[in-house]
Amino acid sequence: MSHTSFILIVDDNPTNLSVLAQTLRSEGFAIRIAPDGVSALQQLEEVYSSVALILLDVQMPGIDGFETCRRLKANPQTHDIPVIFMTALADTESKVKGLSLGAVDYITKPFEGEEVLARIRIHLQMRELTKQLQKSSTLLEQRVTERTSALQSAQVQLVQQEKFATIGQLIAGVAHEINNPVGCIVNNVAPAHEYLNSLINIFHLYQKHYPDPAPEIEQALINEDIDFVLKDLAKLIESVQVSALRIKDISVTLRSFSRNDSTTKVLADIHEGIDSTLLILQHRLKASGKRPAIQVIKQYGDLPQIKCYPGLLNQVLMNLLANAIEALEEGMENQQEFIPQINIHTQVSNTSTPCITIQIADNGIGMSEQIKQRLFEPLFTTKPADKGTGLGLSIARQIIEDKHNGRLTCSSQLGRGTEFIISLPI
Missing domain, CATH: 3.30.565.10 (Histidine kinase-like ATPase, C-terminal domain)
Structure with a gap:
């Protein structure tokens, strides 16, 4: 038992209190005393964390031991403190009632000092073992949680790396494939524009030096609206050039993104x-x-x-x-x-x-x-x-x-x- 913890004896009989107090002190146990259930509950409100075990008389004035035990077990702060009933009631019904309320054991009056000490030691050891098991269980749960979190994190990182690598390869591949045809278009637009200008110049020379074409050629020029075609063709080539440069910018963006x-x-x-x-x-x-x-x-x-x-x-x-x-x-x-x-x-x-x-x-x-x-x-x-x-x-x-x-x-x-x-x- 810890040096700061103690056993609480709850009994209205001064003789019983004296005998129990002397027996426990002689074995080195720290104790506190309460003459009834109400005062015991009041004490526990302040010192519940230091109580290692409670020896609780059944028959007391005010609230009896059964009711005191029920209130102890209903309180989250005191529900895990071991309670040993002390009573002259040896009938089975009383024992069953006490155990069903959460008591861990019974000591029958009149007391046998060695029996009281033996039961107290057993239940103190059991409580200590329970605490250690709970602590181990909590540590195990923490380790499982930490390991699960680490595994999840590793899994997410692997998925992230794989996902990004896949996206990056896909986008880089698309950008690479776009580059060739776009480069071809961009490189060919300029000479196409030059060739068009050459053809337009030659056409204008023909119009200048041969102002009276054959009727068939004159009709074809009217049907095709050659002036509109020449102007619009220049605009189309410029549009192709702008679009090709736009696609080239998109390709650069894709490579930058990936x-x-x-x-x-x-x-x-x-x-x-x-x-x-x-x-x-x-x-x-x-x-x-x-x-x-x-x-x-x-x-x-x-x-x-x-x-x-x-x-x-x-x-x-x-x-x-x-x-x-x-x-x-x-x-x-x-x-x-x-x-x-x-x-x-x-x-x-x-x-x-x-x-x-x-x-x-x-x-x-x-x-x-x-x-x-x-x-x-x-x-x-x-x-x-x-x-x-x-x-x-x-x-x-x-x-x-x-x-x-x-x-x-x-x-x-x-x-x-x-x-x-x-x-x-x-």
């Missing part, structure tokens, strides 16, 4: 990453059927370049923006006059640790508090099985917090939209 630089941090422009992600998602932002176009409102602050893993950050931006689009699409199903918006705001936050913040907010359906609490749990998703794995936000948080020592938080109200905030140290 950068496989997850092993070394490099200086990068955050706004470039946001813009490239929006470009890739452009087809989902446009109007579709009855759905109006999604407005993207950008409020960019003056951000310095920061050392980061740009490819991984782009993956986070893609996930958050795609989620915002889905929330807006779902919100538009039930609202006729609804202007869907995504607000992107960036700034430098001059806190104790200077950082940049990226706020991505939508005016979609929002989410309940219950969903928000589980939002970053691995494998948690509110989407159908064929539309979501429940890993996107978990991976996003891991990229921001583990890879970049930043922070990813979310605020949302049901029916009023959602905002994600990324904080990255400068």
